[in-house]
């Protein structure tokens with residue numbers, strides 16, 4: 647996936663816990679658009695445009711943030727929106743349908 651960009655397809659968002667290999671053992675609640683259009687180029691220079699929803703829309707927004715030097719910690723709006731992995735498991739904090 648080369649030079650990915652995305653745009654929202656609706657104003658609909660949701661807030662889910664996210665994690666990141668750049669920030670081990672910490673999760674945070676981040677608001678993301680639920681429906682996006684992803685545009686990128688493949689290894690042969692072909693332009694690819696795909697509509698993504700839910701988990702994959704969140705994943706692309708998270709990864710594209712990295713290309714801008716942003717990690718998810720900067721997008722957590724509430725101090726109570728952070729949790730350790732241990733506490734996520736201990737208190738069953740995972741949101742429904744979230745596999746990040």
Ligand SMILES: [Zn+2]
Pocket residue numbers: 665666667668708709712
């Ligand atoms: Zn990440």
